[in-house]
Amino acid sequence: MKTRIKELRARYDLTQEDLAKKIGVRRETILFMEKGRYNPSLKLAYDVAKALQTTIDELFIFDDD
């Protein structure tokens, strides 16, 4: 799974810590999501998308295989 979190975070000039504070998670969780090493719950995915003013399907890119 790939994400556009880093790209959108840069667009809104947010650091990982800023985004983590906005959503109420730890900074490492944002880091692992950005790297595609953590599959968030639907609720967290929605919160991240909302914080970055986008939608879940715009934020997360799923590989078919």
Add this chain to the structure above:
Amino acid sequence: MKEKHIIIMGIIITLLVTMSFIFFIIAKKTYEPIDILFFALPVIIVITSAYIIHDKMKNLKAGLPTKDERLKNVAYKAGYYAFIAAIWSALGSNFFSNLIYDHDLRGGLVVAAVVLTSGFVFMISYLYFSRKGN
């Protein structure tokens, strides 16, 4: 506030375990090779606990939560491995005692082996999964 209380409790428990361990070493007069295990496991558990408490305090100071959904999942996963380790250590401790010393372990020692092994596996798995991501 609740998170602060959890951290304070964690510090108190870690200190109590450390003190009990020190008293145990002072009171023990004869040492056997297996004692190295009984010394090494609490030391590792205390060091990893101190690290986890330090990490939680760092997050609390930065205004971030000490636990989120990822860490809850990590704790469940580590708990699962600790449970498996507890079962195997309960079975294995007597087996190895019979193999090495040709006698069964006392009940208290089996309990100690189960607590130490499951605690050790929990801490190591928790650290491993929290650094791994998923």
